[in-house]
Amino acid sequence: MSTKREQTRTRILQAAWQLFQEQGYQNSSTRAIARAAGVADGTVFSHFKTKLDMLKAGILVQVDTVVAEADRLLRANTPEQRLLHYASHLYPFYAECAEFSRELFKELLWDQQELRPQxxxxxxxxxxxxxxxxxxxxxxxxxxxxxxTLLEGLGERTCDSDRMLAQLGAKLDHMSRAQPAT
Incomplete structure (x- = not known):
């Protein structure tokens, strides 16, 4: 059973994610998130230092769900096949949440240490x-x-997960055919 603090954190994350989807990340204030979660403004900051931290935590929850579903359906044998399998689940998620994904990766490009365990x-x-x-x-x-490949796709005006997946497949195919220089 989760503690009251964990339940409050979950409510805040759910409210933040819903507002991010409805209003966009930039247009969602921490005050509005607090109101939607039914908590005081300060309570939001006792769980998350910044709005970006809420975005990171929210995306991580969503990505974990996508990866769990991909794990369930995994039938690939090689690392390359597995990568394509996971990408076929994750790229559509990132494309659907392109605004959030861009915001997140813009920050994480300079703080990769945070992603190392994942x-x-x-x-x-x-x-x-x-x-x-x-x-x-x-x-x-x-x-x-x-x-x-993901960053290139997110950089496009319209983020197309099928195109990203095709590009990743082409890159992997090219690598498998490349011969080392002698």
Whole structure:
């Protein structure tokens, strides 16, 4: 059973996410979020230092849900197939929430330390939880491809998850055919 503090935090996150979707991230004030959650303004800040922290936490909850569904449907055998599988679930989420995603990644580009545990857990998923040292380096390369494709897609006027997925597939295909220089 969750504590009263956890329940309040959840209510704030749900209210924030709903307002972000209805009014947009920039147009949603912390005061409006507090009102929608039925808490005092100060209570919001006792749970989240900034509105961006609410966005991060809200997206993390949503991403965890998307990844759990992708885990349930996973049938891929190779790291590349697994990456494409997860991207086929995550890219549509990020495209649907393009405004929030842009805002989040704009901040996280300069504070990647915060994402490291999630990225490492994702790399572990790509290699069936047992990556070797070489796998870890290759996993980082795969994550570079994943995130650069995502950022390129989010940078477009209209974010198209199918196009992002096709680009990621083409990049992975090209890598698999590339021969090392001799």
């Amino acid at each position: 990225i490492q857990a994702f790399i572990d998923k790509l290699f069936a939880d047992k990556p070797s040292e070489d796998d870890r380096l290759y996993g980082q390369i795969l994550m570079d491809l994943y995130f650069m």
